[in-house]
Amino acid sequence: MDTPLDFSYETRPGRVVFRPGAAVSATPGEVARLGLHRVLVVCGSRGEVTARAVADALGGQCAGLHAEARMHVPAEVAARAVEVAREIRADGCVAVGGGSAIGLGKAIALRTGLPLIAVPSTYSGSEMTPVWGLTEDGAKRTGRDLAVQPRSVVYDPELTLGLPVPLSVTSGVNALAHAVEALYAPDASPLVSLMAEEGVRAMTGALPAVAAAPGDLDARSRALYGAWLCGACLGATTMGLHHKLCHVLGGTFGLPHAETHTVVLPYVLAYNASAAPRAIATLSRALGTDDVPRALRELARGLGAPSTLAELGLEEADLAVAAAQAAGQAYPNPREVTAHGVLGLLTAAYEGWEPRVGS
Numbered sequence: 001m002d003t004p005l006d007f008s009y010e011t012r013p014g015r016v017v018f019r020p021g022a023a024v025s026a027t028p029g030e031v032a033r034l035g036l037h038r039v040l041v042v043c044g045s046r047g048e049v050t051a052r053a054v055a056d057a058l059g060g061q062c063a064g065l066h067a068e069a070r071m072h073v074p075a076e077v078a079a080r081a082v083e084v085a086r087e088i089r090a091d092g093c094v095a096v097g098g099g100s101a102i103g104l105g106k107a108i109a110l111r112t113g114l115p116l117i118a119v120p121s122t123y124s125g126s127e128m129t130p131v132w133g134l135t136e137d138g139a140k141r142t143g144r145d146l147a148v149q150p151r152s153v154v155y156d157p158e159l160t161l162g163l164p165v166p167l168s169v170t171s172g173v174n175a176l177a178h179a180v181e182a183l184y185a186p187d188a189s190p191l192v193s194l195m196a197e198e199g200v201r202a203m204t205g206a207l208p209a210v211a212a213a214p215g216d217l218d219a220r221s222r223a224l225y226g227a228w229l230c231g232a233c234l235g236a237t238t239m240g241l242h243h244k245l246c247h248v249l250g251g252t253f254g255l256p257h258a259e260t261h262t263v264v265l266p267y268v269l270a271y272n273a274s275a276a277p278r279a280i281a282t283l284s285r286a287l288g289t290d291d292v293p294r295a296l297r298e299l300a301r302g303l304g305a306p307s308t309l310a311e312l313g314l315e316e317a318d319l320a321v322a323a324a325q326a327a328g329q330a331y332p333n334p335r336e337v338t339a340h341g342v343l344g345l346l347t348a349a350y351e352g353w354e355p356r357v358g359s
């Protein structure tokens, strides 16, 4: 330790249950624990079968199922879900699915104050955070509010057995990005850093096994365990350049969420490395390598993930616009964020060059 310890850490309310089969076996108990009797179950259209199984297990505790979640929570989708919750006089909400379904549950909680239970089926980490997002007129707004933090999170690795390998890999790297940025966040703390290190170790260890055998419950459990820890890091700290840049690329240019995180992360890490030596040392330990940006890129590429922004549909002319947008906002980052610096980073990610530390 080269500098004296200096940190604040706040524990967040919320309970976690982690077990194969928990979506069906544990959710009714979590609903009862919160004293709820008429919950609305929300999910996306592709997650309806799973959500219906949860609703069936809830029996009389469930007052309705609403399968309208969409990526980035369009405002009209949120408004309709709030209307449904009011119509059926729901006293709580259970969101079953990925970040999109949980995002819709958060929108309901934000507007109505209803308690939220999350049953995640991807590695996005949204279930562990008080961060909400809403998209209106093509622009995504986000904010923090403890009212949207799920009161209980039910992790069931069996739900992730059918998560397609490409999405498992990119969603897993999305989780890694939370841990990476938590390690150099201004509000980092020793406990969060331990969670980040263990989260990275668990997720990077599990992903090759998940890709090789997507139905392997042990590999799925280790990946979901990593996702929990990385999500907890996201909930506890303030994110930097990587998350802002992905937000710009998704919000302004419509790039897909998890894939964008996957392509960009090694390049942001290379950009920030010289200003975040302790984060790099922790990641080196977790990954067993001296070249963390390269190892992350090779891991994702080796498992078939996209590796350039060009592949994701970004145009070369967009690079300067995205760089200016990402540099034009205020947020903490270990290294100064300049439009020139971000343009260099984005160009490398667009072309798929080897990420070079300090460039």
Ligand code: NAD
Binding pocket: 044, 045, 046, 047, 070, 071, 072, 073, 097, 098, 099, 100, 101, 103, 121, 122, 123, 124, 125, 126, 127, 129, 130, 131, 132, 133, 159, 160, 161, 162, 163, 164, 167, 171, 234, 257, 258
């Ligand atoms: P997603 O929820 O949109 O899911 C992606 C696709 O995978 C969907 O078609 C979904 O139906 C499908 N899917 C989900 N789970 C599945 C499963 N187990 N098996 C088969 N298919 C499955 O994507 P995501 O990456 O989980 O979430 C992205 C969204 O979450 C974005 O809007 C992002 O901004 C938000 N997010 C928010 C936070 C936060 O803290 N607020 C954190 C991370 C992500």
